[in-house]
Amino acid sequence: MTAPTAALATGLAGPGQHLARGAGNPGAPGSAESLVQSVDWAAIAPPTIAAVAALVVLVADLFLGERRKPLLGALAAAALALAGLALLPLVGEDRATFCLTSGSGACSYVADPFTLVVQLLVLGGAFVTALLSLPAVRQERLPAGEFWFLLLSSAAGAALLPAARDLATLVIALEVASLPAFALVGLRRGERLSSEAALKFFLSSVTATAVMLLGVGFVYAATGSLHLRDIAEGLxxxxxxxxxxxxxxxxxxxxxxxxxTAAAPFHFWVPETYVGAPVPVAAYLSVVGKAAGFSGLILVTVRAFPSYAHVWGPVLAVLAALTMSVGNLAALRQRPDRPHSAVRLLAWSSVGQAGYLLVPPAAAGWADRPGDPVGATLAYALMYAVVNLGAFAVVCALRPAGGDARIEAHRGLAAGRPVVALALAFFLLCLAGLPPGVIGLFAKVTVFGAAVDAGLGWLAVVMAVNVVIALVYYLRWTAVLFRPGQPSDGARVPFPAPLTAVIALTGVLALAVSGAPQLILRFAGMTLF
Amino acid sequence: MIPLDESVLRWLLAAVVVLPLLGALGALLPAPPGLRGRGPEQAVLRHGVTVTGAVLAAAVVLALGFDHDRPGRMQAQTDLSWVPALGVRLHLGVDGISLPLLVLTALLTFLCALYGYFRMPQGPAPKAFVALLLLLESGSLAAFAVLDLVLFFLAFEMVLVPMYFLIARWGGAGRQHAAWKFVLYTLLGSVVMLLGLLVLGLNAGTFDMVRLAEQHGSGLGHGVQVLAALAIGLGLAVKAPMWPLHSWLPDAHTAAPTTGSVLLAGVLLKMGTYGFVRILLPAVPEGAHTFAPYLAAFGVVGIIYGSLACLALARRGAGGDLKRLVAYSSVGHMGFVLLGIATLTRTGVNGALFANIAHGLVTGLLFFLAGALKDRTGTLDLDALAGRTGAALYGRAPRLGGLLAFGAVASLGLPGLAGFWGELLALLGSYDPAPGLSRPAFLVFLALGALGTLLTAAYLLVVVRRVCAGDPAAEPGPGVFAGTVPDVRGHEFAAWTPLVVLTVLAGLWPALLLGLTEPAVQHLLPGVSR
Structure with missing residues (x-):
């Protein structure tokens, strides 16, 4: 599914490039053979495996009986794991494919360190989401075939996105990642909140896409190319x-x-969408959806528009400040006894965290080599993915069957399930950036350092204030866990095995990177492109 | 004193920091066969005593193996790369400044574990109690042993969680509120401190305290130094605590269980003052110089304020709580420490470091005694204890009364006991402060500090008179405790004797401590002649 997409994109870009060149050079011969591009199947394997699996699941759904449907989930999870493993052979080799055979020789698909890190994040996040969804699909009676197809398609699009090096592939990948997400949000049949959320999400997203396409059209008209590298040179x-x-x-x-990326003032869809969606889908949107958005933003700013750094640098800085302030202030106002308060709080906190993620790309606007600061975003995003998925997993597991996730229901968790309470507390402290959540602290320090290095002192101050605000609500939640109280009904039922596995996996990962932060933070210092 | 290989010392120091952490994990696991004891509770409490005892032994061996001829040099250094992306290194080491604090921390935690073994505070199961105690020990030992700004911050924060739970779970009345207030104050302070540490580290190009001290502020602009000193100083001042940022302290002390109070006063407060000496003075000398007069002024206000508050609490009819009184007296004592640091002279800083240790010993003892008294009488309300004539501890429990009187006179700075030298040196330092500081201002501080010692003597003598003196046969009034007061028990003797002995030893032989701190201070304050 993605290979044709990329080929289509290069097909689009190829003639464009050809025409632009041809305009100034009417006699240039272009042989038909030289336009055929070679395909490096190993390089494109990660998104391709996910895409193929999506089709397989969709077809298999037709032939499987109701009792065999759980097989689809296992298949999807296995495919995502396999796609993640397919990244291994690519480490250390800068592969590129779908390259123009004439002209600048720009490539549409590049598997450089940036691509691999984001793909790891996306596929890992999707794998964890799949594990979280295994019980949820059964409990909430979601249509299994559709659900797994949509999840895999969206993951395939999100995995393609960081590798895309031309605007057409980028836009298509973004749409492949987000269109199935609308459907995933609205999948809870007969739920008013769910379909309303899906509609809200869809309408605002489509508007944004239309605006973006218009922008892409203008850029193409001005530079005559869709390849990021050529645009950077042409602008x-x-x-x-x-x-x-x-x-x-x-x-x-x-x-x-x-x-x-749900940056303010384009964030309004987030809380409603997260609350309306099944909880694993909300987790998916907060981690994978966000990672896709950010990798696209970084590619466009740093790779395509470096000559406009004086425009997008300040804009991103203001967006970052606005986003973190809006998200954190709204999260601060959430009351723990409201319905869905846990998901709502995580939704607003994810808006706030998006603000921190925006700081390094903003700092890139002032850097001599714009690619350098964005490593901080990758490091932060990896940290955020692990601990946020962990927090969502605990929320998901503690939610009473058929009920909503309230923070108030976590009261007394430490007495009932000490290990789970400690895990959630650790995730929350990582999100807050407070020891013993060492990795959260160091990731924040890295982002902070990027702002200081770029001379964005005011942004560093805004960030510091926001970190303090965020401390309050994360700590408040943490305190609820250890407050004496009656454990809710959900606290006595044993967790489904996949949820236990996810909590254990994310917990161990969070502990490991807290002990050896260099595992994640090394991306902040390396050459990514 | 005993020749030890440098690598042995290195391992000893690492063990001192890591052992309690492993012990905390071990406390959460079920006891292995053969160590089950009389039951799970006894087994885990014994585990706590064993681990803290081992840590104390390691710390004592470390102190004996320490090269006492060169205490100004960093010894037992471990320097490993941890997070190259941020330039954070696992750098540990001890010198004459941190060694006494390490030993004091290990000793107080051991005594607390021992005391807890026999007298577990009211609250949930002891398993978590022991784990938190060990976590607290690890964090505080790490704070004194690390030589990296970021690690120092981590250690500084690491003690918050266990102390919060010790207060909130095993504390007395109003514990939730007090614990929350403690966390909130310290946390806000330390966020500001983190910003200061980052400004300092990013501008100086290193987070290493030893290198920062060697650079002695060279390469840092005046503005950066002032900013860093202000931010770091604020964070440390909350912890120390400096008036007017002290208001979390009386509540936390009053609500905390005995062991929590002892460690809070004896160990946690020291982190603040230690940070001033270790980070602020050597790394940002110009910034420290700028804020020294203010620090001294706030310190002196703290001295006067603390003693006036204590006088008010000690008055008849005020309903003052003995623990709250000791807590306010801490504000005064730490005022002397801050005054000594603010003189920026070797005399003053040595005095501050001495007063630091003395306060840990004496106030630790006083909190132990207050806790023991509360166990016996169920109240620490001075009016409820004393009635009209006094609680007559001398008559009802002569040894307990004697120890209380001893603690009080040690606290008021009687010559010959530990409390004397630190305050004397701090005042002496402010008689002749570092060049560039206003001498008249410091003379005023000296006079006010001296007045503070008088007020301190006044309220402590009032307390001794009301609690220890009195007529045991007198008719107790309404609402006055009238039961019998058992005298000091064996385990209490065991827990308190070391503190008493060290208080006398430090008072009679101050060179023991000053010989360690003086060369190290000389190292941190180069070019200062006094």
């Missing part, structure tokens, strides 16, 4: 009369990605 040399067009295109493209 500074744009004809003066097309300058406004190019600038408008840049801004409109950024707006689209800002929406996908």
């Amino acid at each position: 500074p040399a744009v004809d003066g009369r097309l300058g406004t067009l190019a600038a408008t295109g840049v801004v409109l493209t950024l707006v689209g990605f800002a929406f996908k």
Whole structure:
């Protein structure tokens, strides 16, 4: 599914490139053979495996009886694990495929360290989501075939996104990642909240996509190319009369990605969507959806529009400050006894965390080599993925059957299930950046350092204030766990095995990277592109 | 004193920090066969005593193997790369400043574990209690042993969690509120401190305390130094605590169980003052110089305020709580420590370090005694204890009364006991502060500090008169405790004797401590002649 997509994209870009070149050079011969691009199947294996598995699941759903449906879930989880393993042979080799055979030789699909890290995050996140969903699909009577198909398709799109190096592939990957997500949100049949959330999500997202496509069109018109590398080279040399067009295109493209990352003021869809969606889907959106959005944003700003750093640098800095403040202040106002308060709080906190993630790309606007600061975003995103999925897993596990997830229901958890309480407390402290959540602290320090290095002192101060605000609500939740109280009904039922596995996995990972933070933080210092 | 290989010392220091951490994990596991004891509770309490005892033994051997001819040099150093991305290193080491604090921490925690073995505070099962105690010990020992700014912050924060739970779970009335207040104050302070540490580390290009001390602020602009000193100083001042940031302390002390109070006063407060000496003075000398007069002024206000608050609590009819009184007296004592540091002279800083240790010993003893008294009478309300004539401990429980009187006179700074030298040196330092500091201002601080010692003597003597003196045969009034008071028990003797002995020893032989701290202070304050 993705290979044709990429091929289509290069097909789109190829002639465009050809035409642009041809305009200035009418006599250039282009032989038909040289346009055929070679495909490095190993390089594109990770998204391809997910995409193929999605189709297999969809077809298999037709032939499996009701009792055999759980097999689909196992198949999906296995495929995601396999896709993740397919990353291993790619480590250390900068592979590129779908390259133009003439002209600049720009490639549409590149498996560089940046791509591999984000793909690891996406596929790992999707794998964990799949584990979380195994019991949820059964309990909430979600249509199994559709659910697993949608999850795998979305994961395939999200895995393709960081590898895309031309705007067409980028936009298509983004849509492949997000269109199934709308359906996933609305999958709870007969739930008013669920379908309303899906509609809200869909409408705002489509608007953003339309705006982005307009921007992409303008950029293409101005530079004559869709390849990020060629755009980066072409933008500074744009004809003066097309300058406004190019600038408008840049801004409109950024707006689209800002929406996908749930940056303020494009964040309003987040809480309702998370609450309305099945909890594992909310976890998926907060981690994988966000990672996809951010990798797209980084690619567009750092790889395609470096010459407009003076425009997107300040814009991203303001967006970062706004996003973290809005998210944290709203999270602070959540009351623990409201329905869905746990998911709602995590939703708002994810908006706040998106603000921190935006700081390094903003700092890249001031860097001599814009690729350097964004490593901090990757490190932060990896940390956030592990602990946020862990927190969602605990919330998911503690939710009473058919009930909603309230923080108040976690009261007395430490007495009933000490290990789970300690795990959740650890995840929350990591999110807050407070020891013993060492990795959370160090990831924040890395992001903070990126802001300071770029001379964004004011942003560093805003971030510090926000970290303090966030401390309050994370600590409040943590305190509830250890408060004496009657454990709720959900605390006595044994957890389904996949949920236990996820809590154990994320807990061990969070502990490991807290003990050896270099495992994650090394991405902050390395050359990514 | 005993020649030990440097690598042995290195392992000893690492063991001192890591052993309690492993012990805390071990406390959570079920006891292995053969160590089950009389039951799970007794087994885990004994585990706590064993581990803290081993840590104390390691710390004592470390102190004996320490090269006492060169206490100014960092010894037993371990320096491993931990997070190269941030330049954070696992750098441990001891010198004459941190060694006494390490031994004091190990000793107090051991005594607390021993006391808890015989007298477990009211609350949930002892398993978590022992684990938290050991976690607390690990964090506080780490704070004194690490030589990296980020690690120092981690250790500084690590003690928050166990102390919160010790207060919130095993504390007395109002414990939830007190524990929350403690965490909130310290946390806000330490976030500010973290910012200061980052500003310092990122600008100086290293988080290593030894290198920062060697650079002695060179390469750091005046603005950066002032900013870093302000932020770090604020965080440390909350912990120390410095007036007016002290208001978490009386509540926390009053609500905490005996062991919590002892460790809070004896160990946790020391982290604040230790940070001033270890980080602020050598790394940002200009910033420290800028804020020294303010620090001294706040310290002196703390001295006067603490003693006035104590006088008010000790008054008849005020309903003062003895633990709250000791807590306020801590504010005063730590005021002397801050004053000594703020003089920026070797005399003053040595005095501060001495007063630090003395306060740990004496106030630790006083909190133990207050806890024991509460166990016996069920109240620490001075009015309820004393009635009209006094609680007459001399008559009802002569040894307990005698120890209380001993603690009180040691606390008021009687010559010949530990409390004397630190305060004397701090005042002496402010008689002639570092060049560039206003001498008249420091003379005023000296006068006020001296007045503070008088007020301290006044309230402590009032307390001794009301609690220890009195007529045991007098008719108790309404609401006054009238039961019998058992005298000191064996385990209490065991827990308190070391503190008494060390208080006398430090008072009679101050060179024991000053010989350690003086060369190290000289090292941190180069070019200061006094």
